[in-house]
Amino acid sequence: MGHWTKGCIAIFNGLIGQGEIKGILENSIKGNKVSHAYVFTGPRGIGKKSFAKIFSGMLLCEKQSGDMRCGQCFACKTFDNNTNPDFHIIDAGEGSIGVDEIRKIQSEVIIKPLYSSRKVYLIIEADKMTVQAQNCLLKTLEEPPSYAVIILTASNYEALMETIRSRVSRIPFKKYNNEELRAILDLWMDKPVNNMDFVLSFSDGIAGNALDIAGSEEFVRIREESINVILKLSTKKADDIFNAAKFFEENKSDIDTILDIMQTFYRDLLIYKKTKNEKMLINSDKKGIILNNIAKFTVGKLGDNIELIENTKRILQQNANFQLSIEVMLMKLQEE
Ligand SMILES: [Zn+2]
Secondary structure: OOOOOOOOEEHHHHOOOOHHHHHHHHHHHHOOOOOOEEEEEOOOOOOHHHHHHHHHHHHHOOOOOOOEEOOOOHHHHHHHOOOOOOEEEEEOOOOOEOHHHHHHHHHHOOOOOOOOOOEEEEEEOHHHEOHHHHHHHHHHHHOOOOOEEEEEEEOOHHHOOHHHHOOOEEEEOOOOOHHHHHHHHHHHOOOOOOOHHHHHHHOOOOHHHHHHHOOOHHHHHHHHHHHHHHHHHOOOOHHHHHHHHHHHHHOHHHHHHHHHHHHHHHHHHHHHHHHOOHHHOOOHHHHHHHHHHHHHOOHHHHHHHHHHHHHHHHHHHOOOOHHHHHHHHHHHHHOO
16 A cells, blocks of 8 residues: 555545445455446445445546545545536435436436546435336446446335346445444544433444434434323323324424334333343333333233334325324224
8 A cells, every 4th residue: 555645545444334345345446346236225324325425436536446545636536526527426315216317327328437437326215216217227237338337225125126136236234233333423423422222222223323313302302202102191091192193293204203212112111021121121211111100001002002003104104194193093002
């Protein structure tokens, strides 16, 4: 590495974990075995987009070495300014990716790169491509120009057509262990994390979840209120359903989080009821509340409640009526 001047960038150094993936990507560049197409898979928040962007920068640098990019060449400078003409990002955001966006790639990819030896197309949440869009992309994947690299990210790999899956190299991201999550939180949070044990177990090995909930006052508020809903429902008063429904309506945009919190709380009650082992609790910081309320629930009812929330998540994803689904859920949660 002696010839590397100051300013060069060791590409994956800023990213914690995923050692196997770093190795595969670095070796593909070093060994001159870069694929024409990749799909980075794994749950939302696992780091697919961050890794894909860094890998793209590496592919475009004119003086890269596989694990370093120079940071000085024109390709690097424009990449860092988000103006590199050989780099294109398509991001589904909240919607889907339609055929028109893929047609643009199709007609653009045949023009040779301007400053690099490659052109890189990054399609974020490619699993949100419509069937037409996927069919269109397939044509490019069947006969890609030699300089083109197409990187897809997908949290739902199965949503990609088999014909696409068979033409892309899959890079599966793994969940982070607690040590890695701690390091990620240390790196990105500007203050120490309260209730670290809860943050680690609730985030389920997903860095994006850990970063979202650590230090978020909004999350703390929603969590307290969600747990209160559970406790109030266990007192069997009719007006509690009305108040609980109001809380759901007012926090509609956080419905996934609320249902996850309620589910883990019921799960903890169930686990404790069965095992009496405090170490197995996700909501370890709420141990006192769990122990004080455990007698109000039976094993059977807790199991039913967990399943009920799972069903509610599913029907909401299928665009069922929000208010009705929540009210039915709350009534059933309250039932003896
Ligand atoms: Zn460079």
